[in-house]
Every structure is written in C-alpha cells, then in structure tokens.
Amino acid sequence: MKLLFQAGTIVDPSQGWNKKGDLLIEDGKVARFGKLKRQKSWEIIDAKGLVIAPGFIDMHVHLREPGREDKETILTGCQAAAAGGFTGIACMPNTNPVNDSEALTLFILQRAKQADLVNVFPVGAVTKGSAGEELAEIGQMHRAGIVAVSDDGHPIQNHQLMRRALEYTKLFDIPVIDHCEDKILAAGGCMNESAVSTRMGVRGITPAAEELHVARDVMLSRSTGGRVHIAHVSLKESLDWIRIGKRQGAQVTCEVTPHHFTLTDRDIKDYDTNLKMSPPLREPEDVEAMLGGLSDGTIDCIASDHAPHTSLEKDTTFEEAANGIIGLETSIQLAWDRLVRKDVISIPRLVELCSVNPSRILRLDRGTLREGAIADITVIDPNREVTVDAGSFKSKSRNCPFNGWRLVGSPVMTVVAGRIVYTISHGLKVE
Amino acid sequence: MALRGRHLLSVEHLTIPEIELILDTARSFKEIGTRSIKKVPALRGKAVINIFFEPSTRTRSSFELAEKRLSADAVNFNVSFSSVTKGESLIDTGRNLQAMNPDLIVVRHSLAGAPELLATHCKGSCVINAGDGMHEHPTQALLDALTIREHKGRFEGLKVVIVGDIAHSRVARSDALLLTKMGAHVWVCGPPTLIPFHFEDYGVSVTYQMKEALEDADVVMLLRAQRERQQEVFYPSTKEYAILYGLNRQKMKWAKKDAIVMHPGPINRGIEIDPEMADGNYSVILEQVENGVATRMAVLYLLLGAGEDTGL
Numbered sequence: 001m002k003l004l005f006q007a008g009t010i011v012d013p014s015q016g017w018n019k020k021g022d023l024l025i026e027d028g029k030v031a032r033f034g035k036l037k038r039q040k041s042w043e044i045i046d047a048k049g050l051v052i053a054p055g056f057i058d059m060h061v062h063l064r065e066p067g068r069e070d071k072e073t074i075l076t077g078c079q080a081a082a083a084g085g086f087t088g089i090a091c092m093p094n095t096n097p098v099n100d101s102e103a104l105t106l107f108i109l110q111r112a113k114q115a116d117l118v119n120v121f122p123v124g125a126v127t128k129g130s131a132g133e134e135l136a137e138i139g140q141m142h143r144a145g146i147v148a149v150s151d152d153g154h155p156i157q158n159h160q161l162m163r164r165a166l167e168y169t170k171l172f173d174i175p176v177i178d179h180c181e182d183k184i185l186a187a188g189g190c191m192n193e194s195a196v197s198t199r200m201g202v203r204g205i206t207p208a209a210e211e212l213h214v215a216r217d218v219m220l221s222r223s224t225g226g227r228v229h230i231a232h233v234s235l236k237e238s239l240d241w242i243r244i245g246k247r248q249g250a251q252v253t254c255e256v257t258p259h260h261f262t263l264t265d266r267d268i269k270d271y272d273t274n275l276k277m278s279p280p281l282r283e284p285e286d287v288e289a290m291l292g293g294l295s296d297g298t299i300d301c302i303a304s305d306h307a308p309h310t311s312l313e314k315d316t317t318f319e320e321a322a323n324g325i326i327g328l329e330t331s332i333q334l335a336w337d338r339l340v341r342k343d344v345i346s347i348p349r350l351v352e353l354c355s356v357n358p359s360r361i362l363r364l365d366r367g368t369l370r371e372g373a374i375a376d377i378t379v380i381d382p383n384r385e386v387t388v389d390a391g392s393f394k395s396k397s398r399n400c401p402f403n404g405w406r407l408v409g410s411p412v413m414t415v416v417a418g419r420i421v422y423t424i425s426h427g428l429k430v431e
Numbered sequence: 432m433a434l435r436g437r438h439l440l441s442v443e444h445l446t447i448p449e450i451e452l453i454l455d456t457a458r459s460f461k462e463i464g465t466r467s468i469k470k471v472p473a474l475r476g477k478a479v480i481n482i483f484f485e486p487s488t489r490t491r492s493s494f495e496l497a498e499k500r501l502s503a504d505a506v507n508f509n510v511s512f513s514s515v516t517k518g519e520s521l522i523d524t525g526r527n528l529q530a531m532n533p534d535l536i537v538v539r540h541s542l543a544g545a546p547e548l549l550a551t552h553c554k555g556s557c558v559i560n561a562g563d564g565m566h567e568h569p570t571q572a573l574l575d576a577l578t579i580r581e582h583k584g585r586f587e588g589l590k591v592v593i594v595g596d597i598a599h600s601r602v603a604r605s606d607a608l609l610l611t612k613m614g615a616h617v618w619v620c621g622p623p624t625l626i627p628f629h630f631e632d633y634g635v636s637v638t639y640q641m642k643e644a645l646e647d648a649d650v651v652m653l654l655r656a657q658r659e660r661q662q663e664v665f666y667p668s669t670k671e672y673a674i675l676y677g678l679n680r681q682k683m684k685w686a687k688k689d690a691i692v693m694h695p696g697p698i699n700r701g702i703e704i705d706p707e708m709a710d711g712n713y714s715v716i717l718e719q720v721e722n723g724v725a726t727r728m729a730v731l732y733l734l735l736g737a738g739e740d741t742g743l
Contacts, residue, residue, distance in 0.1 A: 194629060195628065197628065198604075198629055198630060200543055200544070201544075201563070201565035201566025203565070270544075271543070271547055315520070316521060316522070316548070317521065317542040317544050317545050317548055318542070318543065318544050319542045319544075319564070320542065
C-alpha cells in the first residue's frame with residue numbers, strides 16, 4: 001500500500017523543511033521525498049496548496065472513560081481527535097477510577113486499539129487515586145505504556161511529595177505534568193479575580209494561586225533535575241517564571257490552550273458557563289503575554305485541555321457549573337486563524353508547537369517526517385474557511401465557547417501510520 | 432411610559448429616566464400604605480410567585496405586601512419544603528414554575544446569575560431579582576435611592592459612604608452602580624480584606640479610614656458585619672471591627688450635620704452601629720423599610736401593569 005502526497009508544502013521543523021514536493025508513504029512509514037514520478041498502483045492525493053506536517057499531538061485531553069462515558073468515551077474522543085487533525089492524544093488520568101495502575105493503563109490502551117483511529121498515550125497519576133498523599137506505582141504504569149504522570153485536576157499541594165515525584169520520574173525519563181494551583185488560595189473561587197469577577201459578584205481566584213505553584217515547580221525542577229511540564233499556562237507572571245527556569249537550565253516545559261490565547265475574562269457574558277474553566281480566563285495583558293510566549297519560544301506546545309461535560313454540569317449557575325471546555329475539534333483552526341494568519345508565529349513554529357515538541361517532551365517516536373518514520377501526518381488547508389458548529393462535533397459533548405466562530409485555516413486530512421483516518425470531505429474512515 | 436426591559440435583574444441596565452420613573456411611581460404608591468384600605472386593583476388577576484432560595488423574612492414580606500397592595504395573587508414557593516432540596520435543578524424548578532403560567536417571578540438565590548438563568552428559561556414571565564449571591568439587589572438600591580431623594584432632594588454632588596463588608600455585599604454593588612449613575616459621589620470604606628478587587632472601576636472612591644470616609648458625608652450607609660464567610664476570617668474580632676468601623680456619636684461628628692444614617696438590615700447593634708445611632712435622629716433605617724414596600728410596588732406595577740387600564 002503506497003500513498004503519494006503530490007505537490008504539497010512539506011513542513012517538518014525536525015529536519016528544517018518548509019518546501020514543496022511529493023511525499024511517498026509506504027507500509028505505514030515515510031518512504032521518500034522529492035519530485036516523484038507517480039505510479040498507477042499508488043493512491044494519489046493532490047496536495048497542491050496544502051500543508052503536510054508530521055502528525056499533531058494534543059498532549060492534554062480528558063477522555064472520561066472509565067467512569068463518565070456519558071461525556072466522552074475513548075472511542076468518541078479518538079473520533080474527535082481524528083476529525084480535529086490530531087494523530088495522537090495524551091489522556092489525563094482523572095477518570096473514575098483514576099488511572100493510577102498498570103491495569104487501567106492497559107485497559108485504556110486496549111480500548112484505544114479497538115477504536116483504531118489515532119494514537120492514545122495514557123498519562124498516569126502521580127499519586128494513588130490522585131489523592132496527593134503517596135506516589136502511585138509509576139514504574140509499573142510506565143511498563144504498561146504511560147508517557148507522563150500528572151495529578152491534573154487535583155494538583156499536588158505537598159511540596160515534598162512534588163519533589164519526590166520529580167526525583168522518582170527521572171528513573172523513567174518522563175515528565176510530571178502539573179496543573180499549577182494552590183488550593184487554599186483558590187478555595188471557593190470560580191473565575192479570575194478581577195474587575196469582572198467583582199462586577200459579576202462571583203468569587204475570584206487570585207492569580208497568585210497559579211503563579212505560586214509555577215515558581216515552586218521551577219525551583220524543584222532545578223534542584224532535582226526532574227522534568228516538569230506546566231499544563232495550560234494562563235498568566236504573564238507564570239511565563240516569566242518559566243523563562244527564568246529555562247535560563248537557569250531547569251527541565252521545565254509548558255503548554256498553552258487555544259482559549260487562553262484567544263479569550264479573556266471580559267468575554268464572559270450572561271454568566272455563560274462555557275467560559276468557565278480552570279485555570280480561568282485571564283486579562284487582556286495575559287493573552288498578549290501568551291502570544292509573546294508562543295512567538296519567542298517560551299511556550300513549548302499548544303494543548304487543548306479537551307474537557308467534555310454534559311448539560312448536567314453546564315446548564316446551571318456559573319458558580320455551580322463544572323470547569324472546562326472541549327477543544328479537539330477547534331484547536332488547530334484557532335491556532336491557524338489566530339496565530340499563523342495574524343503573523344504571531346510561522347507555519348514551521350506551529351508544527352513545532354503541535355507536533356515536534358509534544359513528541360519530544362513525551363519521548364515519542366513521532367513528530368518527524370524523516371525517512372523511515374511512522375507516517376502520522378496532519379494535512380492543513382490554509383485557506384479553508386470553517387464556521388464552528390458544535391452540533392456536528394464527533395465529541396459526545398457540546399461545551400464549546402467558539403460555536404459560530406468563522407475561522408480560516410483547517411485540518412483537512414488525518415493520516416495515522418500511513419492510513420487515512422479522516423478527511424474533511426468524507427469524514428471518518430475505518431477500513 | 433414603562434420600563435424597556437421585561438425583567439429587573441440588575442440596576443446596571445437601568446437608564447436615569449427609568450430610575451426616576453420608578454422613584455416617582457414609588458412616591459405616589461407610598462400614600463396607599465397610609466390608607467385604611469391599603470389596596471388598589473392595579474394588578475388584579477396577575478399571578479406572582481415569590482421563590483426564595485435563601486432565607487429572608489424582610490425582603491420577602493416586603494414583596495408580598497407590595498403584591499397584595501396591588502391586588503396581585505401572590506404565592507410563596509417555599510424552598511425548604513420543596514423539591515429543590517431534593518436536588519431538582521434551578522432550570523427544572525423554573526420550568527415547573529413557568530408551567531403554572533405566572534406573570535412574574537420574584538427570586539432570591541445565593542448564587543450570582545441565578546435570576547438571569549431563570550429569566551432565560553421562563554420565557555413567559557417577568558423576573559425580579561430579589562438578591563443573587565454577591566451580585567446585585569436592585570430593589571434595595573432603588574429603595575435606598577428613594578430614601579436619599581426624600582431627604583436630600585437630589586443625588587448630584589452628594590457624598591454617600593458605604594461602610595463594611597463591601598466584598599460580599601450585593602447591596603453595595605447595586606447601590607454603588609445606581610447612586611453613581613444618578614450623580615452621587617460614592618465612597619466605600621472597610622478593612623482591606625473586605626474591599627473587592629478593582630472596585631474603583633465602579634466609579635467610586637475607596638478608603639480604609641473611617642475619618643476620610645465620613646468627612647463631609649451626606650449619607651452614611653452601614654452594612655451588616657459578618658466576621659466569617661466560607662470558613663475564611665476577614666478581621667481579627669468583632670470588637671476590633673466595632674472599634675475601627677462601628678458608627679458612634681464620635682465618628683458621626685466627621686459627617687455633615689444633616690447627614691442621614693442608613694442600613695439595609697438586619698442591624699447588629701453595638702457592632703457596625705451604636706444603638707444610639709440606630710435609634711437617633713440621623714437614622715432613616717425604618718423609612719427604608721417603609722420605602723421598600725412602595726418601591727417594590729412601583730417595580731411590579733411598571734413591569735406588569737403600566738399601559739393597561741388599571742383603575743388606579
């Protein structure tokens with residue numbers, strides 16, 4: 001089985017490529033690049049005007065299975081990922097039960113294999129039950145296939161435990177992904193503390209709740225040599241700490257979500273619960289800082305923090321509503337429209353943020369179109385205009401604040417190990 | 432003339448002419464409360480449901496009296512005995528109320544935005560916000576404005592001081608918005624732990640010092656002191672609060688001689704207000720309560736009855 005992308009623009013920062021040409025895929029691997037003479041038996045894809053990139057990886061996704069299959073399953077999450085242009089997703093362990101064991105990791109991988117669409121990379125819990133008390137059996141989960149550990153949603157408050165986690169994970173060369181939030185400072189709050197929270201009469205969370213833990217993680221990473229990955233950075237000050245850490249040689253990386261580089265707390269209207277998330281939407285200066293961090297290299301990845309919820313959790317008052325929005329099916333469109341088209345970042349930098357860097361941080365054998373590499377490919381049409389329609393999402397949930405937005409630039413094809421799993425014209429393909 | 436909106440959810444969207452209309456209407460309704468038969472047929476045949484998700488005696492009684500004086504059929508939906516405590520969602524409660532086809536719903540809730548949510552889901556009814564979380568309490572601000580206007584005859588140039596727990600107070604927010612809109616210069620004063628973030632954005636002045644707050648004040652409005660909220664403590668002791676912020680004769684000397692003292696109630700005698708101040712000549716606290724009924728009558732009337740032949 002051979003697949004030829006003809007006359008596309010191949011963007012592969014892992015080899016410094018940003019050039020036009022043909023790319024041949026053979027037996028699920030990248031075979032050749034150049035000006036190739038087509039053969040009858042090959043499947044030909046006219047890639048004129050399209051960007052061919054190593055497969056995009058969303059390293060922060062909540063799949064909700066096991067436990068809340070009404071919100072999302074591993075299957076529907078994989079479908080949403082494929083439709084959103086992602087060839088791989090890392091799924092957070094805050095399911096019910098929490099993924100803190102080899103058995104659950106194996107279950108997730110098995111379900112992903114049954115879905116047979118995109119790569120699923122499980123993230124294990126740092127502590128048993130994500131209770132923040134004792135380390136989970138990280139080694140055994142690692143043997144089963146986890147690519148990182150995180151107590152996302154239940155951030156580790158105990159500094160000594162965080163230090164031990166950073167030390168212990170050095171054994172496996174995996175990062176600790178931290179949702180940075182001091183629970184005492186954040187207690188009772190449900191949005192950014194600002195003039196907006198005051199006006200809405202809703203308890204705010206002081207930005208210091210995030211900043212404190214980012215600074216802590218930078219310090220602990222530096223002193224232990226462990227790898228920390230700061231999830232969904234939302235504050236200018238957090239980026240300042242990360243810059244300091246990187247300059248000092250700390251093993252610190254970070255991600256930003258599309259909503260934190262497009263929306264601010266000023267956008268919260270009529271107590272719309274689809275604008276409630278953790279960390280909360282911040283101020284315009286913070287969005288500016290995110291754009292700065294994306295362009296100057298401080299931010300390593302774009303990740304969606306895809307957090308599906310049903311109307312049970314969202315059709316209620318702002319204070320009672322659950323945190324989070326879905327993002328797999330809007331992430332790349334938002335990044336293209338808001339970052340590439342507005343010249344915040346170049347196309348190769350986008351590929352670095354969405355493919356090369358997540359792959360490097362999670363130590364995956366992806367993120368490249370080198371000859372012989374696994375042929376995970378994301379194809380983007382830079383000129384395709386889309387209107388976000390949450391009703392048509394593959395995800396089971398609809399908690400999306402971007403519904404109705406018109407965006408230019410969209411993934412149009414997703415290829416996993418040489419197999420086309422999604423095209424925008426024909427939808428999901430399962431052979 | 433009537434109000435533009437179908438609901439009264441916040442004072443934020445009221446225009447100055449609308450506020451004046453409500454106050455003028457309230458003034459004319461006040462007289463009804465002094466008649467021997469305290470009832471007019473203005474809202475005959477209109478059904479009003481009062482649903483209070485938070486305990487309230489005074490506000491609810493005030494609304495109920497206002498409804499009855501206008502001949503509306505008032506029903507109290509008692510939350511503590513209802514399905515709400517059995518886990519029914521606010522939206523479902525709203526839909527059930529809606530199915531009974533009331534003309535108006537008065538709602539109080541401990542969470543900000545709840546009346547707005549109810550208004551979205553009860554399309555056929557008008558909704559009045561009787562206080563939602565730390566967000567707003569529009570009828571309180573209107574009755575305060577009426578009381579101030581009766582005593583001062585104007586808003587322009589008045590120094591109005593609100594003292595106490597500004598951070599958790601919906602009354603402070605609604606008063607600050609409304610009185611600033613009407614031209615008063617509003618000051619808020621309290622310990623730094625109880626001043627909300629960026630409150631200056633309301634166009635008010637902020638001070639932690641009672642002397643600065645009270646100097647040349649025309650109106651002194653005190654809020655109820657509550658030391659603990661959600662397990663958090665905002666000042667060391669009630670005694671210390673009373674020393675720093677409790678209004679007494681001595682502190683009152685800083686204010687203008689003809690200043691008035693207000694309080695949305697219920698008052699903590701001896702804490703935020705000295706008994707002498709609560710009962711003295713300065714105090715208009717009970718007038719506020721009286722004006723509350725008239726103001727609520729005005730709002731009910733303007734939302735439901737204005738424009739129709741009401742046989743007033």
